[in-house]
Amino acid sequence: MTDHPQPAEELRAAITSQDAEAADLCIEELASADSVRAVLRLSDNDQSQLMTMLPNDHAASLLEELPESEAANLVSHLTADQAADILNEVNSDEQADILSRLSAADAEAILREMEPEEADDARRLMQYAGDVAGGLMISEYLSYVESSCVEDVLSDLRNHAADYARYQVQYAYVTAQDGPLVGVLRLRDLLLSKPGTSVSDLMIRDPESVNLLTPLRDLEQFFDRHPYFGVPVTDANGTLVGVVRQNAVLEASEELASQTLLKLTGILGGEELRTMPVRLRSFRRLSWLSINIVLNIAAASVIAMYQETLEAVIALAVFLPIISDMSGCSGNQAVAVSMRELSLGLVKPSEAFRVLWKEASVGIINGVTLGLLLGVIAFLWKGQIALGIVVATALAANTIIAVCIGGCVPLLLSGLKQDPALASGPILTTITDMCGFLLVLSLATAMLQWLV
């Protein structure tokens, strides 16, 4: 890899001077992540120019490497004609992903300009969400009718070697004369057989397959159980319609895990890149922050109800944020463990009671430990046993409440078919804040005579 101190600058210069060759060379020389970074830093206008300057297949590879949202944004700035030329060269699963992110009118305009066969494939895949087999599969696969023999397959492979290079072939599929999938051929078995052997003798019969609506979770589990490179997708009639590659499933899971992190902090749609416009980034973050401020005010209104107690024992104001924050942290640990166990498939939504029990035991140990620690500190600071008791009891009780709620909320949300990443945090924090404030201030009110 050559040293490029400022690849984005170099690329911009090549675009400004309309030097197509230099731009192409610049992209080709960069590692994929570097070229993505450089392209994302260009203005929309420069990006469009770059795409029209590059050979279509190079532009297509670049498009496949960009995050989907950015690829769609880029395509939306091209003419339908230019976009179609490039999308013709993109793999069918990515075609569909990019086109589904455009407005229906834009997508239709591009589809009309694409090669009819490519457009049909893309239209078919666009009907399915990105997290089911129909949306993850590719249409580029090999299939032969069961009456073929090994020699037929080998000569087809030899004659179309160039076309098939793009297919990442590991298996060939065998169909009955009237359509349904009946078997799978492994390339290495072809290697070891006589040319006259019938593929129906060589194939693995009744192959595993999935249907168009099989969800990502089940596909993960499938590849977890079977060390295959791909699984055929069949429609309601058993006809082969596509292949889901293991890579596509692993990549989709990885993308999901990284989006979960963003959703947990309340970024709308789980997607933000700093190359997006400020307005959009601001809006996506604000939409959750403005709900959060309402929840915060609701929790803090508990404090307002106990103003008299607080005025009498102002030291409590120091402990309120400590207790609510510490319980929030303990609860979030339980949320994270539940989210991970859910994603690893180690726990089911129906097992909330088991989780409650498991969390309660950790909650009691940690709650009592932390409560005693903070209670002793409060006592040493003000020399009041009563203050120590209030603080210790409140933190211990609130920690137990927080871990129990934190452990169960993701399971309950997931059982209700809601996204646990999105709502677990706010629900937890609001409850622990309210409970924390209420515990400290009501205990203090009850023990007021020993506190003043």
Added chain:
Amino acid sequence: MTDHPQPAEELRAAITSQDAEAADLCIEELASADSVRAVLRLSDNDQSQLMTMLPNDHAASLLEELPESEAANLVSHLTADQAADILNEVNSDEQADILSRLSAADAEAILREMEPEEADDARRLMQYAGDVAGGLMISEYLSYVESSCVEDVLSDLRNHAADYARYQVQYAYVTAQDGPLVGVLRLRDLLLSKPGTSVSDLMIRDPESVNLLTPLRDLEQFFDRHPYFGVPVTDANGTLVGVVRQNAVLEASEELASQTLLKLTGILGGEELRTMPVRLRSFRRLSWLSINIVLNIAAASVIAMYQETLEAVIALAVFLPIISDMSGCSGNQAVAVSMRELSLGLVKPSEAFRVLWKEASVGIINGVTLGLLLGVIAFLWKGQIALGIVVATALAANTIIAVCIGGCVPLLLSGLKQDPALASGPILTTITDMCGFLLVLSLATAMLQWLV
């Protein structure tokens, strides 16, 4: 899949009655995730019994499916002899991962009982961390000297078909007579060639390779650029020593992403399963919580310094937790975006200034919006313009500070080769709490005459 209401119960019954066949059948019938869940719910003792009851290769598959920490725990409860019999059947990369988690003495005892060849492979891989090529590679691959011809390769494949089934063969590697890697053969090219062709005419020369210490990040980038199923690993002399499969890299990245979530909430080592002992789970969570309580007390001590102001304007106590929590949320959004951009390779640690600038613009918009909102609420509640101004200014300023710090801290930590997942949260929250309290209370002190 048959319906198993309580697979763990069924399994436990089979173990208690020493019915090896029933136990084996029970595991085989379950989907991988279900069998993992069932096994993890058994006591350590039942788990050990199960492993000795199953045929060694079935026990080995089960071991490969368990999370590594649990697999190691299970192996540690077997005799060295039993463990060795099972580990002989496990893939070399998993062997090394499991053995490295045991005490050196336990691992050595097992290695002595293993087949010498398997033990040598495992010893070699154990020298390397799990996130470099040396620790991710497998030793099961095909290699031929360059003087071989296609017929030699095909007859070797035919003669060892059973052994090679475990190799997930996609490529064969070609070495010079004296050792160094000189080429790669694709199976499909073997398919299309005459038996007498020399492999040196057919192979792809000067193949891409990585070395033993190539880090996971670079391997991800490699497979991002090259659509290969594996990459050969060579030592300092250019000799082929192993193969890193694309799957192993994707799985390691996925595992890392899910551990990041746990680390962010401060669970030591990024690993907790509810099947672990309560003592351990408690300790791992407490170690971070006890640091957090110190940070919290430090932040809250700011409140203690302004007790007089607070006593004079008790309404401020209601806004302190709102302002610190809201800024914390805004900052955590920026942390999550930076973590994701780092993991996607879209930003480098040296670009902290660019991130600062990008965050400042979002921070100003969101800070002013939220500040105005809360300021108006404060004014409406108490009818004091001064209270509204204090609250609005403090929240706006603290939001800007929080997003700038939140965006940059992960980059700075990553630049200092520290794990950004572990420390970003606590650093951010402590600073935003302190700044928030300080802003509200110092502003209020300055404007005290209009507030009382």
